[in-house]
Amino acid sequence: MSTLMLAMSLLFACAMIGAALVAIRGKSLPIAILAAGLVSLLASILFLILAAPDVAMTEAAIGSGLTVFLFFFVLGRVRGGEHD
Numbered sequence: 001m002s003t004l005m006l007a008m009s010l011l012f013a014c015a016m017i018g019a020a021l022v023a024i025r026g027k028s029l030p031i032a033i034l035a036a037g038l039v040s041l042l043a044s045i046l047f048l049i050l051a052a053p054d055v056a057m058t059e060a061a062i063g064s065g066l067t068v069f070l071f072f073f074v075l076g077r078v079r080g081g082e083h084d
Contacts, residue, residue: 005049015042016042030072036071037064038064041060044056
């Protein structure tokens, strides 16, 4: 692994830790959801750096996209007080 790839991996790993701390300690639930999505997006970029594009695509689609959408959908339903 070259020095540049190692430096980029460490940078993204530190950014993931920072976003995870925001997700854990966030006072606002929407901010915590977005921070968790950012952790997943940074993980998919890290998978690309590690030469695993299939895992990166899956992580980006499911982890960043679908999960964040689902959390916001459920949050809207819970806050809206709708009953089926």
